[in-house]
Amino acid sequence: MARSRPEAGRAVRFPPAPPRRAGAGMRPVKFAIIQFPGSNCDHDAYHAARYVLGQQAEFVWHKETGLRSADVVVLPGGFSYGDYLRTGAIARFSPVMQRVREFAATGGPVIGICNGFQVLLEAGFLEGALLRNRGLKFLCRHVHVRVEQTDTPFSCAASVGQVLKLPIAHGEGNFHAAPETAAALEANRQVVFRYCDAAGTVTGGGNPNGSLHEIAGVCNRRRNVVGLMPHPERACESALGSEDGRVVFESVVAAMAATGAA
Amino acid sequence: MRTRVFVTLKPSVFDPQGRTIAAALGSLGYGSVRDVRQGKYFELDVDAETPAAARTLVSGIADRLLANPVIESYRVEVDDHGTEPS
Amino acid sequence: MRTRVFVTLKPSVFDPQGRTIAAALGSLGYGSVRDVRQGKYFELDVDAETPAAARTLVSGIADRLLANPVIESYRVEVDDHGTEPS
Amino acid sequence: MIDQATIDAHGLTAGEYRRLVEILGRAPTITELGIFSVMWSEHCSYKSSRRHLRRFPTDGPRVLQGPGENAGAVDIGDGLAAVFKIESHNHPSFIEPYQGAATGVGGIIRDIFTMGARPIALLDSLRFGALEDEHGRSSVETVRLVDGVVAGIAGYGNSIGIPTVGGEVAFEPGYAGNPLVNVFCLGVAKADRLAKGVASGAGNPVYYVGARTGRDGIHGATMASAEFDEGSADNRPAVQVGDPFMEKLLLEACLEVMQTDALVGIQDMGAAGLTCSTCEMAARGGTGIDIDVSRVPQRETGMTPYEIMLSESQERMLLVVRRGREPEVEQVFDKWDLHAVRIGEVTGDGLLRVRDRGRMVAEIPTRELADGAPVYDRPTRYPAYLDEAQRLDESALPVPADLARTWLDLLAAPAIASKRWVYRQYDHMVRTNTVGLPGLGAGVVRIKGTGRALALSVDGNGRYAWLDPREGGRLAVAEAARNVACAGAAPIGATNCLNFGNPERPDIMWQFAEAVDGIAEGCRALGIPITGGNVSLYNETDGQAIYPTPVLGVVGLLDDAARVLTRIFPAAGLDVVLLGDPAGGLGGSEYLKRVHGLVRGRPAPVDFDREAALQRLVVDASRRGMLCSAHDCAEGGFAVALAECSIESGGVGASVDLPVLAGPNDRFGLLRTLFGEAPSRIIVSVTRAGQTELLARARDLGVPVAVIGRTGGDRVTVSLSGRVVADVAIEAAEHAWATGLARHFEPPAA
Numbered sequence A: 001m002a003r004s005r006p007e008a009g010r011a012v013r014f015p016p017a018p019p020r021r022a023g024a025g026m027r028p029v030k031f032a033i034i035q036f037p038g039s040n041c042d043h044d045a046y047h048a049a050r051y052v053l054g055q056q057a058e059f060v061w062h063k064e065t066g067l068r069s070a071d072v073v074v075l076p077g078g079f080s081y082g083d084y085l086r087t088g089a090i091a092r093f094s095p096v097m098q099r100v101r102e103f104a105a106t107g108g109p110v111i112g113i114c115n116g117f118q119v120l121l122e123a124g125f126l127e128g129a130l131l132r133n134r135g136l137k138f139l140c141r142h143v144h145v146r147v148e149q150t151d152t153p154f155s156c157a158a159s160v161g162q163v164l165k166l167p168i169a170h171g172e173g174n175f176h177a178a179p180e181t182a183a184a185l186e187a188n189r190q191v192v193f194r195y196c197d198a199a200g201t202v203t204g205g206g207n208p209n210g211s212l213h214e215i216a217g218v219c220n221r222r223r224n225v226v227g228l229m230p231h232p233e234r235a236c237e238s239a240l241g242s243e244d245g246r247v248v249f250e251s252v253v254a255a256m257a258a259t260g261a262a
Numbered sequence B, C: 001m002r003t004r005v006f007v008t009l010k011p012s013v014f015d016p017q018g019r020t021i022a023a024a025l026g027s028l029g030y031g032s033v034r035d036v037r038q039g040k041y042f043e044l045d046v047d048a049e050t051p052a053a054a055r056t057l058v059s060g061i062a063d064r065l066l067a068n069p070v071i072e073s074y075r076v077e078v079d080d081h082g083t084e085p086s
Numbered sequence D: 001m002i003d004q005a006t007i008d009a010h011g012l013t014a015g016e017y018r019r020l021v022e023i024l025g026r027a028p029t030i031t032e033l034g035i036f037s038v039m040w041s042e043h044c045s046y047k048s049s050r051r052h053l054r055r056f057p058t059d060g061p062r063v064l065q066g067p068g069e070n071a072g073a074v075d076i077g078d079g080l081a082a083v084f085k086i087e088s089h090n091h092p093s094f095i096e097p098y099q100g101a102a103t104g105v106g107g108i109i110r111d112i113f114t115m116g117a118r119p120i121a122l123l124d125s126l127r128f129g130a131l132e133d134e135h136g137r138s139s140v141e142t143v144r145l146v147d148g149v150v151a152g153i154a155g156y157g158n159s160i161g162i163p164t165v166g167g168e169v170a171f172e173p174g175y176a177g178n179p180l181v182n183v184f185c186l187g188v189a190k191a192d193r194l195a196k197g198v199a200s201g202a203g204n205p206v207y208y209v210g211a212r213t214g215r216d217g218i219h220g221a222t223m224a225s226a227e228f229d230e231g232s233a234d235n236r237p238a239v240q241v242g243d244p245f246m247e248k249l250l251l252e253a254c255l256e257v258m259q260t261d262a263l264v265g266i267q268d269m270g271a272a273g274l275t276c277s278t279c280e281m282a283a284r285g286g287t288g289i290d291i292d293v294s295r296v297p298q299r300e301t302g303m304t305p306y307e308i309m310l311s312e313s314q315e316r317m318l319l320v321v322r323r324g325r326e327p328e329v330e331q332v333f334d335k336w337d338l339h340a341v342r343i344g345e346v347t348g349d350g351l352l353r354v355r356d357r358g359r360m361v362a363e364i365p366t367r368e369l370a371d372g373a374p375v376y377d378r379p380t381r382y383p384a385y386l387d388e389a390q391r392l393d394e395s396a397l398p399v400p401a402d403l404a405r406t407w408l409d410l411l412a413a414p415a416i417a418s419k420r421w422v423y424r425q426y427d428h429m430v431r432t433n434t435v436g437l438p439g440l441g442a443g444v445v446r447i448k449g450t451g452r453a454l455a456l457s458v459d460g461n462g463r464y465a466w467l468d469p470r471e472g473g474r475l476a477v478a479e480a481a482r483n484v485a486c487a488g489a490a491p492i493g494a495t496n497c498l499n500f501g502n503p504e505r506p507d508i509m510w511q512f513a514e515a516v517d518g519i520a521e522g523c524r525a526l527g528i529p530i531t532g533g534n535v536s537l538y539n540e541t542d543g544q545a546i547y548p549t550p551v552l553g554v555v556g557l558l559d560d561a562a563r564v565l566t567r568i569f570p571a572a573g574l575d576v577v578l579l580g581d582p583a584g585g586l587g588g589s590e591y592l593k594r595v596h597g598l599v600r601g602r603p604a605p606v607d608f609d610r611e612a613a614l615q616r617l618v619v620d621a622s623r624r625g626m627l628c629s630a631h632d633c634a635e636g637g638f639a640v641a642l643a644e645c646s647i648e649s650g651g652v653g654a655s656v657d658l659p660v661l662a663g664p665n666d667r668f669g670l671l672r673t674l675f676g677e678a679p680s681r682i683i684v685s686v687t688r689a690g691q692t693e694l695l696a697r698a699r700d701l702g703v704p705v706a707v708i709g710r711t712g713g714d715r716v717t718v719s720l721s722g723r724v725v726a727d728v729a730i731e732a733a734e735h736a737w738a739t740g741l742a743r744h745f746e747p748p749a750a
């Protein structure tokens, strides 16, 4: 089937549509983007939150011991500490992580993207571990994921079964958990995103890295902490090939509005 | 004191690297290799009074940092040569 | 027969991973750790008549595939328990 | 004292040594001898190439920094500068593919942020020996090298968070013992805040920051200038392990320091490490530098001043800081867990003084050391092979029976097939600027905060250059610029990497001089200034030189980032228009190599008036929104280019009809039309509305133009004067193209 691109030379829209502002009288949601040494998607998350979504965003250096009264915490992608030893293994000891733990304990929304997901797993916010990709190679490409659960702050604006086209870029995204853990994750509906094909069918064929149960992202039992390997922040503008990642950010903005926190 | 830590994936965890090496060895004609598992190896040079103290210290480090208990297990060895009371 | 191969960077080669781990241990309060070097560890299960044969086989494999002779050196250990003539 | 054997071991000629003694007015110390030997090595001094490089055009209204600094810079509007350069890391990548390539990436990135620019894109230009034999079987050795090099580039670039947005990969037997790994990096800086590698202001402190110094590559710089031979294995410890994490910290910390005005000058320690950075910075500032090597952070014990000065440990920077502002600078580095160490100061006397715990171990005038290297006018001679190689008797070639099969076979040639297996290992999207993905044409990165984007391409063809070095240089310029133009961008600057054999051989030197002339002609004709580059000589193994390989990196500017064009036909029902002459030539073509196993003939020459007009037309038409896609005809000729417009389009085929160009008995007219290679040809798709205006403009500019068909259907069909001559299903074309390279690396799906 032909891709429709009716306008000549207008394959991409730029600059992006004006940011959607929060409703009248509502203050924008404030994102804290944690910067570990070696984080490299920190600016991308900032750009998405601040300029695409029109919310507030601030960087928080990993040695800080406060979260600057943020509403949402983002652990961005990258190679914290070079991914030396194991992905996320050293970053989890950063001083700021104690505050993130307290923030999460009070129900604050926390999202870990790619390396951020790895940090959340190492730090025990989420259950499971990430192994080397099945093919042993770093893999950067677009994949499809299906939204499995919409009762998390990062998926509530999506619908169950919605298919998102998102980029991945990782060498260690092969989700693993012991059988009991995997069973519990399923039973408690903690699998939030699953790799699928373009039509939304969850098959091995859509799984780029060998992840158990095609798992692309999970949440904790309380459902306020979400980690995923794909990069929603890289898919917020049509100029970048997909806008499907916006729903992740829009979800948390909506969630904050609903709780009246914002 | 010289200590060594071996970190390996738990037997229940699939080891894609080991598997790939085993397959490569097969096609290189090393048919007598039945299985390969890849792990990590660390040498830590530590200040400690006794081998036992070194072991305690390094086991703590392996627990906390070097191994991820979800997927890995570890083993510690302490070099006690030359550290005998003379 | 169970064999083990340890692959380490040659002493003259800088080990960024080991260095980063050592720094992290320092800031975690493990001041008594002087130095960390990281290497690779392989367990190979091979068919061999004798430990000596296993060693020859595995050394060949380490040379050809497991270690990069430009920057790494390796050591082979053969488990000879249970393989003694009974 | 210094004996003859020691002098020889340092690679200095008798004349060079005499010169050194003259400069010093005495015999050198061993440390001084070491310093001179690395500074005057081919790698650092460009002594064989310097005379020739002067012929490049380096000026232009946009040029902010030409050759001579760590990287060149051009004005891209909005008060911003694009800073870019290309570097080779050929020899280290052969010795240790992963680490050699990785540290090559690290080196070029340092060159860019040293200029005060934030690196935002990488490209890699790779050449290896044959990937497959005539039966299609993989070469184990080539597979191993490619695998390691690609993983090394990925390992470093991905970790540091700079997207690799394009590149090229070629395979020719001549690169088997000497692969080429050239890496291009581009950054963006404030135009009025470019940092310089200059040491000025006597009394200003000199700081060392980054990784500690070890005995790494003590003879690295001299190694890069020596041919390989059987004994090279002994050089092995010269390879280093890259530390992208350290470099990421350095990058962020240095850019943060540059926000302040506490910095006077900065330079990375690359080849020849501390030696090169100290004396070059002082020479540029017309000053001296006085350092004590005992203050240099060291990784190994017992290092001598000689070793410290010559070490090539990676990820180190040298800074000159304004006196009194030290605390500010130290604080920034502390934040990033780096320790800036004061190792000396700038002096007014023009001398490089090296002390070891106060004891003087070297004292050399910086200007003579940095700029006084001998410049050689090496003899040139027309190579013996050339006349024979240029002879091509087309009539002796059998004509393939099934042209569609030949077409698919070319699409599966490793040189033409999809490079997905390569670029998917590279994070090409990090920083969320990549609006032109690799694989679709030039890599395109937008510049946030402006509406603009930059299109980047690296190109070269060793086969062309071997068959005609001058034309090879011209064609490389034309192709790189055309690729950028096909994305809709106007070329504004270029860098180049010249990979050649041993310059002491007159036939090699002739190739070099010719290629330089070709590049100079091309850049002058297209109005693209060269702002820098790199020369890699002695690319030989056991006396066997590589193809002479000039690689051009061209940067183009798109005023409207929304107007990015790719090769892909976006929809059915568009008109397919060919800009340029339909037929190419078979000399040096991929067709000739793949189908007949021949590397022969002369590559079709560039007519730069035509080429310039064509590029202007495409850029202009794209700006006005007239074009829906654009793709130039390169390796594999028209037929391959046409198929590539349909591949990955989601199934948009095309049917075209070309005029017959040759007489009825000329069997080769057909082959030249389908598979012949020639510059100055672009396939575009347009809407009906856009077509009329495009045709009118093409005629105004004197560009041959023909509406040759329409997009649609699930096949790609080529007819000549109404008769179908070749026809393939898109699916078959995609399969051949997608698997041609990947099948050598991926186990067949179970």
Ligand SMILES: Nc1ncnc2c1ncn2[C@@H]1O[C@H](COP(=O)(O)OP(=O)(O)O)[C@@H](O)[C@H]1O
Pocket: D124, D125, D126, D164, D165, D166, D167, D168, D169, D415, D416, D419, D422, D423, D437, D438, D439, D440, D441, D442, D443, D459, D483, D634
């Ligand atoms: N080594 C590489 N790294 C990244 N991208 C690559 C590499 N090799 C080729 N590509 C991409 O694949 C596409 C085809 O490359 P090439 O065959 O050289 O065509 P052309 O030079 O005509 O664009 C380009 O988009 C190029 O950037």
Ligand SMILES: [Mg+2]
Pocket: D168, D458, D459, D460, D634
């Ligand atoms: Mg090319």
